[in-house]
Amino acid sequence: MKHTKVKDLLNSTKPIDGISVKGWVRTFRNNQFLALNDGSIIHNIQCVIDFENTPAETLKRITTGAAVAINGNLVESKGSGQQFEIQVTQLEILGDSDPEKYPIQPKKHSLEFLRENAHLRVRTNSFGAIMRVRSVLSFAVHHYFQDRGFVYVNTPIITGSDAEGAGEMFHVTSLPIGNPPKTEEGNVDYKEDFFGKETNLTVSGQLEAETFAMALGQVYTFGPTFRAENSNTSRHLAEFWMIEPEVAFNDLDANMDLAEDFIKYVIRYALEKCPEDLTFLNQRLKDEEKNKPMAERSEMSLLEKLRFVLENNFKRVSYTEAIDILKNCKPNKKKKFNYIIEEWGADLQSEHERYLVEKHFNSPVILFDYPADIKAFYMRLNDDNKTVRAMDILFPGIGEIVGGSQREERLDVLQQKMAELGVDEEELKWYLDTRRFGSAVHSGFGLGFERLVLFVTGMGNIRDVIPFPRTPQNADF
Amino acid sequence: MKHTKVKDLLNSTKPIDGISVKGWVRTFRNNQFLALNDGSIIHNIQCVIDFENTPAETLKRITTGAAVAINGNLVESKGSGQQFEIQVTQLEILGDSDPEKYPIQPKKHSLEFLRENAHLRVRTNSFGAIMRVRSVLSFAVHHYFQDRGFVYVNTPIITGSDAEGAGEMFHVTSLPIGNPPKTEEGNVDYKEDFFGKETNLTVSGQLEAETFAMALGQVYTFGPTFRAENSNTSRHLAEFWMIEPEVAFNDLDANMDLAEDFIKYVIRYALEKCPEDLTFLNQRLKDEEKNKPMAERSEMSLLEKLRFVLENNFKRVSYTEAIDILKNCKPNKKKKFNYIIEEWGADLQSEHERYLVEKHFNSPVILFDYPADIKAFYMRLNDDNKTVRAMDILFPGIGEIVGGSQREERLDVLQQKMAELGVDEEELKWYLDTRRFGSAVHSGFGLGFERLVLFVTGMGNIRDVIPFPRTPQNADF
Numbered sequence: 001m002k003h004t005k006v007k008d009l010l011n012s013t014k015p016i017d018g019i020s021v022k023g024w025v026r027t028f029r030n031n032q033f034l035a036l037n038d039g040s041i042i043h044n045i046q047c048v049i050d051f052e053n054t055p056a057e058t059l060k061r062i063t064t065g066a067a068v069a070i071n072g073n074l075v076e077s078k079g080s081g082q083q084f085e086i087q088v089t090q091l092e093i094l095g096d097s098d099p100e101k102y103p104i105q106p107k108k109h110s111l112e113f114l115r116e117n118a119h120l121r122v123r124t125n126s127f128g129a130i131m132r133v134r135s136v137l138s139f140a141v142h143h144y145f146q147d148r149g150f151v152y153v154n155t156p157i158i159t160g161s162d163a164e165g166a167g168e169m170f171h172v173t174s175l176p177i178g179n180p181p182k183t184e185e186g187n188v189d190y191k192e193d194f195f196g197k198e199t200n201l202t203v204s205g206q207l208e209a210e211t212f213a214m215a216l217g218q219v220y221t222f223g224p225t226f227r228a229e230n231s232n233t234s235r236h237l238a239e240f241w242m243i244e245p246e247v248a249f250n251d252l253d254a255n256m257d258l259a260e261d262f263i264k265y266v267i268r269y270a271l272e273k274c275p276e277d278l279t280f281l282n283q284r285l286k287d288e289e290k291n292k293p294m295a296e297r298s299e300m301s302l303l304e305k306l307r308f309v310l311e312n313n314f315k316r317v318s319y320t321e322a323i324d325i326l327k328n329c330k331p332n333k334k335k336k337f338n339y340i341i342e343e344w345g346a347d348l349q350s351e352h353e354r355y356l357v358e359k360h361f362n363s364p365v366i367l368f369d370y371p372a373d374i375k376a377f378y379m380r381l382n383d384d385n386k387t388v389r390a391m392d393i394l395f396p397g398i399g400e401i402v403g404g405s406q407r408e409e410r411l412d413v414l415q416q417k418m419a420e421l422g423v424d425e426e427e428l429k430w431y432l433d434t435r436r437f438g439s440a441v442h443s444g445f446g447l448g449f450e451r452l453v454l455f456v457t458g459m460g461n462i463r464d465v466i467p468f469p470r471t472p473q474n475a476d477f
Numbered sequence: 478m479k480h481t482k483v484k485d486l487l488n489s490t491k492p493i494d495g496i497s498v499k500g501w502v503r504t505f506r507n508n509q510f511l512a513l514n515d516g517s518i519i520h521n522i523q524c525v526i527d528f529e530n531t532p533a534e535t536l537k538r539i540t541t542g543a544a545v546a547i548n549g550n551l552v553e554s555k556g557s558g559q560q561f562e563i564q565v566t567q568l569e570i571l572g573d574s575d576p577e578k579y580p581i582q583p584k585k586h587s588l589e590f591l592r593e594n595a596h597l598r599v600r601t602n603s604f605g606a607i608m609r610v611r612s613v614l615s616f617a618v619h620h621y622f623q624d625r626g627f628v629y630v631n632t633p634i635i636t637g638s639d640a641e642g643a644g645e646m647f648h649v650t651s652l653p654i655g656n657p658p659k660t661e662e663g664n665v666d667y668k669e670d671f672f673g674k675e676t677n678l679t680v681s682g683q684l685e686a687e688t689f690a691m692a693l694g695q696v697y698t699f700g701p702t703f704r705a706e707n708s709n710t711s712r713h714l715a716e717f718w719m720i721e722p723e724v725a726f727n728d729l730d731a732n733m734d735l736a737e738d739f740i741k742y743v744i745r746y747a748l749e750k751c752p753e754d755l756t757f758l759n760q761r762l763k764d765e766e767k768n769k770p771m772a773e774r775s776e777m778s779l780l781e782k783l784r785f786v787l788e789n790n791f792k793r794v795s796y797t798e799a800i801d802i803l804k805n806c807k808p809n810k811k812k813k814f815n816y817i818i819e820e821w822g823a824d825l826q827s828e829h830e831r832y833l834v835e836k837h838f839n840s841p842v843i844l845f846d847y848p849a850d851i852k853a854f855y856m857r858l859n860d861d862n863k864t865v866r867a868m869d870i871l872f873p874g875i876g877e878i879v880g881g882s883q884r885e886e887r888l889d890v891l892q893q894k895m896a897e898l899g900v901d902e903e904e905l906k907w908y909l910d911t912r913r914f915g916s917a918v919h920s921g922f923g924l925g926f927e928r929l930v931l932f933v934t935g936m937g938n939i940r941d942v943i944p945f946p947r948t949p950q951n952a953d954f
Contacts, residue, residue: 003726007626022917023694038725039628039693039725066914094915094918095915095916097914098913098914119685119688120688120692120914122689128692131628131630135627136623142615149482150612152616153608153612153944154615155944157634157703158952161954170635170650171650173650173654175654177665180654194705199952201635208944211596212608212944214544216517216608218516223700224634224700224701230671238671239634437542437572437578437597438572440499440572468632470635472673473672473673475673476907477636477907
């Protein structure tokens, strides 16, 4: 008999005779009430067992985590808490779960403990919900761009370039690391390596995506990117997924419009498609915050925060305006910031971004027109010759979620900038070809997908929104 | 003025006054007819220039590859070949393209030449079409699984495991290659490496995906995978994208049903969404085959082949049946095969697979129940104790496109197999936990995305269906 998903049974509008269901035991009470979950929805279905006619040996094997197959009838529940339940006519234990050994017991586990058991944590309500929301958000990303005629581009993961400029890179090699072939000069002979040269893991697909945008018009990437940076924080991963749209003929204003519209779309999509999971995560966050001092609790619940983002325009603020605000704000004057803002040109730290977003504007903020000196070589120089058409989107509780820019489309200006910064022109010859042949205004941005998932799920640590996090000293599983 | 996509203009049902369009010049004839492409569709739109009232200086700059912005009116075309064209009222050159230097001239370029110019080849009709079809196929993959309640799982790219068993791995390190810190014994001290141990690039997300399937029921991966194998063929890449669904409670039959249904869905989706691109690629292949001797030409056109796959059941053939067919076939008896099939247990080579698919059955074939000895440790042992519940899907012209299996769900059998093959149980402790706690029948498969794109686009070399191919001695761009 073909089995039915728990989700479909719970959404049934009428009783059904003769159903079959398969899943895992979450709890078993009174030798009678089996809460069954199959991952299709956060809720369990209650299965009522005729324990008087079930062998004691079988009842003993109905333990948390056991896999079972159940035949029975879907009937209206006499108990409270559920509309339907299953009257079990037949129960088979597919796979046991020794309660003495199974780590995921029906009690509260710490997030740290669950991180160490990342292969099992998805069997909990919280991580089931997070991973379903993550999946739906991924689909929303593709939906948004594909519906608008963007072409999905898989930019390379292994790159021969180290000029992407976004951060420290991991080396990729097929040579024996401690004992590679050497050249006569005693250097590693990368000609002997798989690709015949030094290669790294990509930190961004932007430069390659630009070459595609200059042919296909609108493109986006959505793939893993890497940073070999020793950032052991709740906001950083060594391996994370990034979304990078790139659009020919878009200037920075159009780029900001696109980013804001995109973020609102995917959040709205998750609200529509994941009501049960987000309701659960909303409550989870409330419960978690109950243990915090009043001052540290959020003013808004998770669902309120998500709706707030949808219903309000992101505040667009130039870097220059932001510096004025920061220079004159209380924490700066009272020297509460670790980095005091003294003058135009200062790089903003996360404490400043948080002040702007969480205290001053109390809203997502788009900062734009940054000083050229603190931004990447490929960003479009403004006519003032000192700022570039860069933008960062800052989110409450998350910090930077998007970094983007209009790209420098003028070959000569770009070459001069590369020379100043010591970026090897020969290595990026292919990139410069986009400016040599049919160059045009174009813009794009990068959105760190895990930061988006963090925001939408209300979780506090980025390691909890990716299946198997990679961080310094950790590549388990 | 907001510009309109060429696709929307070509699909217009009526003339429109006052339109704006931006794109790149494909050709410019008679100082008058500018064929403009913006990547939104394979077709160009004809822009008719009032050359008598356009400065000669501007006309000279309308060269292949130049970026232009055009204002004008969409009018019915008097010429043949198009329904609508643009009467240009204003033309601006956004970015020049020196015809002496621009590599992509309006003539036939070899695929080899274009591969060396992968950053520009997407500006050709063929590669524009291929990349749009690739993008639509990607979306079809997500659509198929998400519509059916599968959860998308991003399994890790950097893995601490080298037991995935699917092939040679690339090393990932942040240590200086050639001069890494050493232990007292003189070995590389991986404790000093970023992750505190040896790490590699994943060859498969299957094992991690299994842990998720045993909680969420139905999951799929779609991400890059890697092989450090020196396979310099038209079918192999060192970096390629793989789709790996994994389903709890599915046996091998259900797994084969899923794979066949999935493949048909995504091909049908591409046929529906990419009629212009596939019509073009269909003709491209016909033209290419005209230069081949009659015997090497396909019996079916590309579109016919795609429809054939949709309309016919894949032939399901056990390995044992396949060996019988091969042992008794002409090329085997006449010793035309490089590897003569003598007895049951032989590993099938690509020549044998091609014979079965292209000569004997003339259809996609699913081979199943392979000898245990030639398959991976995690595959479900049959009751005959000598075959495993493995399946490969073989496609005409492509060879293996899918490899899958029912997984060994019995802890003791799996442990014994791992011990026999020397797979380290300690390292895969987390994987074995899925069999320790709530184990159940489950199955999955891996589909090499580029091989699918190869089949759907009718291209002959896998390097031509991924934006920037990585192969031995090549990691350009």
